[in-house]
Amino acid sequence: MDIRIREVTTLSDDWYLLKKTTFDYRRRDGTWQTVSRETYDRGHGATILLYNLARRTVILVRQFRFPAWRYGGTHDGFLLEAPAGLLDAATPEERIRAEVEEETGYRVGEVRRVFEAFMSPGSVTERLHFFVAEYGADKRIGQGGGVVEEGEDIEVVELDIDAALAMAAGGAIEDGKTIMLLQYAALHLFSRGDVGAVKTRDALESE
Known part of the structure; x- marks a missing residue:
């Protein structure tokens, strides 16, 4: 796996779901980098x-x-x-x-x-x-x-x-x-x- 989840925080769960996820990502050169991203989940x-x-x-x-x-x-x-x-x-x-x-x-x-x-x-x-x-x-x-x-x-x-x-x-x-x-x-x-x-x-x- 090129993704390792560290932490998931729910920022809002009102109309739809907004989360902040901190994860480790393996770059193309093989090194690992820790990044954070916010995702808004409203369904498909x-x-x-x-x-x-x-x-x-x-x-x-x-x-x-x-x-x-x-x-x-x-x-x-x-x-x-x-x-x-x-x-x-x-x-x-x-x-x-x-x-x-x-x-x-x-x-x-x-x-x-x-x-x-x-x-x-x-x-x-x-x-x-x-x-x-x-x-x-x-x-x-x-x-x-x-x-x-x-x-x-x-x-x-x-x-x-x-x-x-x-x-x-x-x-x-x-x-x-x-x-x-x-x-x-x-x-x-x-x-x-x-x-x-x-x-x-x-x-x-x-x-």
């Missing part, structure tokens, strides 16, 4: 991009994120995102079907898992499961909006895929998981010849 999660090939559209949601607002006091806190949620005791497929219905009002059948990723491995233990699924007007059974009791106040936003990619390149979409799913959609869902050229933020600002 799932996210999904709903897309419509015929209409060339995707479904995102807009909601207030306090940490984004708190950061430097320069952000209004509202982010455009792909629907997502924590797994709790459900499978990724079960959770994302329920989550997308709660947030967007769309009931999806088949969901396709495309990859998994650690979103902030320097401090957060969460592994996120990424999905895509097709949607249509006939699949919308409610208004969405999230769960009021959980403080959710979610707006459903339908965007042209080219517009969404341009917003990601220009900085109007800043959520990491959403940018990853939009890039996946551009590469694998929508024909590459049909997806408009995406300008970089510098190119947009120079116009």
